[in-house]
Amino acid sequence: MAVNSRPAQPVMLGQNQYGKAENRVVKITRDGATHHIKDLNVSVALSGDMEEVHYSGSNANVLPTDTTKNTVFAFAKEHGIESAEQFGIHLARHFVTSQEPIRTARIRIEEYAWERIETSDANSRFIGADEVKHSFVRKGQETRVAQITYDGEKWEVISGLKDLTVMNSTNSEFWGYVKDKYTTLQEAYDRILATSVSGRWRFNWTDDDQKMPNWEKSYEQVRRHALQAFAETYSLSLQQTLYQMGSRIINNRSEIDEVRFSLPNSHHFLVDLEPFGLKNDNEVYFAADRPYGLIEATILRNGCEPRIPVDLTNL
Numbered sequence: 001m002a003v004n005s006r007p008a009q010p011v012m013l014g015q016n017q018y019g020k021a022e023n024r025v026v027k028i029t030r031d032g033a034t035h036h037i038k039d040l041n042v043s044v045a046l047s048g049d050m051e052e053v054h055y056s057g058s059n060a061n062v063l064p065t066d067t068t069k070n071t072v073f074a075f076a077k078e079h080g081i082e083s084a085e086q087f088g089i090h091l092a093r094h095f096v097t098s099q100e101p102i103r104t105a106r107i108r109i110e111e112y113a114w115e116r117i118e119t120s121d122a123n124s125r126f127i128g129a130d131e132v133k134h135s136f137v138r139k140g141q142e143t144r145v146a147q148i149t150y151d152g153e154k155w156e157v158i159s160g161l162k163d164l165t166v167m168n169s170t171n172s173e174f175w176g177y178v179k180d181k182y183t184t185l186q187e188a189y190d191r192i193l194a195t196s197v198s199g200r201w202r203f204n205w206t207d208d209d210q211k212m213p214n215w216e217k218s219y220e221q222v223r224r225h226a227l228q229a230f231a232e233t234y235s236l237s238l239q240q241t242l243y244q245m246g247s248r249i250i251n252n253r254s255e256i257d258e259v260r261f262s263l264p265n266s267h268h269f270l271v272d273l274e275p276f277g278l279k280n281d282n283e284v285y286f287a288a289d290r291p292y293g294l295i296e297a298t299i300l301r302n303g304c305e306p307r308i309p310v311d312l313t314n315l
């Protein structure tokens with residue numbers, strides 16, 4: 001299509017900027033068995049001599065937003081991510097000094113903090129440490145929920161949590177699955193396993209004459225068992241990890257008869273850095289927010305009835 005000339009109108013272009021917003025870059029640094037995570041949401045906004053692209057559609061001064069995205073991921077490998085500030089400085093300097101028409105680069109970064117999951121006593125004896133070196137829980141409190149139902153005779157108490165975000169930077173595989181003509185997924189022998197845990201558990205306390213559980217202690221212990229099972233399971237699928245989390249709760253908490261988990265599989269894709277002459281040795285990932293796998297199941301004490309609704313979003 002023809003490039004139009006500047007319109008002869010009493011109109012002019014005001015402030016403008018462009019770039020790729022919300023690049024979700026996850027960098028794993030592997031120091032032997034001890035892994036470190038940097039998890040950033042990086043937004044690039046560039047401005048400068050950009051009148052022509054608006055007036056005539058000439059892209060001669062336009063560094064594609066796609067390139068700004070690639071630069072974020074390539075810089076995670078080339079320069080590492082020491083801090084959000086340092087990373088942003090590298091990027092901003094690069095855009096302004098490497099492209100004549102770009103006068104200003106604004107890099108906005110959100111950083112998500114992670115802390116290590118403490119191990120269970122049995123496992124810490126086994127690995128000789130009180131933390132799993134590749135298992136993390138995102139900082140910031142999850143939301144605790146509870147539903148209490150009473151019909152004048154019987155009680156039903158269901159407790160739970162949502163938005164408890166966890167990640168294993170190794171010890172997760174996924175292979176041996178069914179393949180049909182639509183299957184493109186590559187088998188994975190060392191992948192990131194990340195999820196935002198939503199769980200509910202039902203107490204077997206049903207009447208006033210029965211000893212009431214210590215609700216606070218119970219919550220802390222269920223949370224701990226779920227986290228430790230996540231950290232300590234060598235996972236062949238998120239389904240298997242889910243079952244381990246639920247069964248550990250049932251096995252350790254006699255006050256609970258039923259657990260249901262809804263676990264989104266938050267996919268982390270290795271970024272192809274080959275086009276930039278860089279090798280991605282399981283270090284730089286793109287954290288996709290959707291679509292996500294959604295793995296859900298109930299784990300029951302033998303002989304107990306399932307009562308927790310299948311759809312946890314309504315609970």
Ligand SMILES: O=c1[nH]c(=O)c2[nH]c(=O)[nH]c2[nH]1
Binds near residue numbers: 174185236265
């Ligand atoms: O742990 C997983 N379970 C699946 O059922 C599945 N399906 C898929 O594409 N990736 C995964 N990962």
